[in-house]
Amino acid sequence: MSRAFVFDGEDPALGGTRGFARAHRGLVELTEDPLFLTARDRSEARRVGIVSGGGSGHEPLHAGFLGRGMLDAVAPGRVFASPHNRQVYEASKAVARTDGVVHVVKNYTGDRINFGIAAERLRNDGIEVRRVLVDDDLATDSADTATGRRGTAATVVVEKLLGAAADQGRGLDELAALGAEVAAASRSLAVAARAQTSLQTGLYAFDLGPDDLEYGVGIHGERAARTVRRPPLGELLDRMLDRIFAALPTGPDDLLVLVNGLGGTTRLELYGIFDAVAARLEAGRAHVTASLVGTYVPALDMHGFSLTLTRLRDDWPELWAAPALTPAFPTKEALG
């Protein structure tokens, strides 16, 4: 175990959000009650505000993607807990445009409920709302049929493409349709060698032996459906890619590859994984048209990684490469 560097008696999500706003005060503005953040610099051309949010502990998601080319407002919940509907409502009110707002929602029951209540309240105020539900996580494809697949790292892809499209002045239904298409064209799978530690207790969420691997782990420290004996890395990547390809809808062979660290995974590991994944894909299966490698949607400090593939169609490569001016999304040039 290893106790976190947080203040006793204070919600770590609050202190972290306050420090984030202070460090990036040129880009984001904080409202404390209810807690939400807005981007200072928002494209004039937008007819629709793009709003997201969800439990904390997955930083830089979502607040790191506030700014020109991506999100207009974010409602952060406590660690691994949905934001209150009042946060989502006020965040949306603050950034709604002429055509209304789009809510980017990861598929968890709490998020669905709270974004849903907020949407009802917004509609009562005469603000149009559409929801884009992100549900890329293959590990939950059948295990929990009531909720469906959970939303994980593909959220970054959805937020990037939607933000760039919103900057072109697209309308509400057009953006909602694009978001749904991007989510449908994306699938993810994650594995972990060590659970995350609780910020409160310093204890691991679960224990794994040195040769064990949680295969199909979520981003909240849920155990996977299966604990497997760890195969060599090349075999593991082959198996993960096979599973993702089996689940990806058919479509273009132009892929966006996202190798995402779950928190305690080094950049050396992530880039090494990316190198092997890209080599495998380019060997015949597909073309790596775009990529992103780093810790973008972690589960606190979990040691593991997720692979996300998105089939890129139409103008999506250009939307991906369009400039984003946020605290955490790479520059156009750093994307590759």
Place this chain on the structure above:
Amino acid sequence: MSRAFVFDGEDPALGGTRGFARAHRGLVELTEDPLFLTARDRSEARRVGIVSGGGSGHEPLHAGFLGRGMLDAVAPGRVFASPHNRQVYEASKAVARTDGVVHVVKNYTGDRINFGIAAERLRNDGIEVRRVLVDDDLATDSADTATGRRGTAATVVVEKLLGAAADQGRGLDELAALGAEVAAASRSLAVAARAQTSLQTGLYAFDLGPDDLEYGVGIHGERAARTVRRPPLGELLDRMLDRIFAALPTGPDDLLVLVNGLGGTTRLELYGIFDAVAARLEAGRAHVTASLVGTYVPALDMHGFSLTLTRLRDDWPELWAAPALTPAFPTKEALG
């Protein structure tokens, strides 16, 4: 323990570097034998090439800072091991300008020796070389007097300010003097609650009890001079700040504050720490003129953080804020 996601029998630094170059191919170019990386886009105005390097395991340092406004070439060693002098020599040859090269060297015996041999060889070829030695780590201020203070997170500050100054066309001695001044105006202190895990064995470098804190830890998993019982976070920050202020040379009250994660530390923790540090400083001691919060100089996946303060003088705030176009350094706007 938790075994790393690396390939058996391959140096993780090599696979990681290859994947890094593949992911950022628009910005960096890889040479494999000997191993080094160069920036593709280098300011025409530069009269001096800026070269750095050192052991791997501290990513994004140094390769993440390759590009316009920062480094021209980087020689990565194996994990926690100095690069070979041939890597430094070839990297320097590839990017030397009319006035020569500056070597940014963290103060470790191996790095000093290998950069030194490379510098001799470059001089034999008629290429002028100056060395900027970074030695900010207070934990080693007296413990190891033969080597002196080690170089840690202040390296990012030195590389950023030097790079911006080089883009203005400054000469070799001017840059070497600036680098020495920045290093002299910077001090760091680091603590850890959990050691890093070996990429090879998955074992922790050392074991700590749940209430223990390594106070004054290095970035290679050296144990600190002292293991202390962990104080509440506010007390810890006060103590660290007192120690850093006691060691900082006198000078302007305009500070650059760098809160650096050592690998396994969440962004929530780092931003919460920054919020508290900034509030303490602004309460009377100094002015937070610039800041950087994130995992920039880790020790693999160590759970801990370092604080670096740099007294900013002259045009350093403008050099800090000048645009850098690299894989990992934030945009000007994201700096605050």
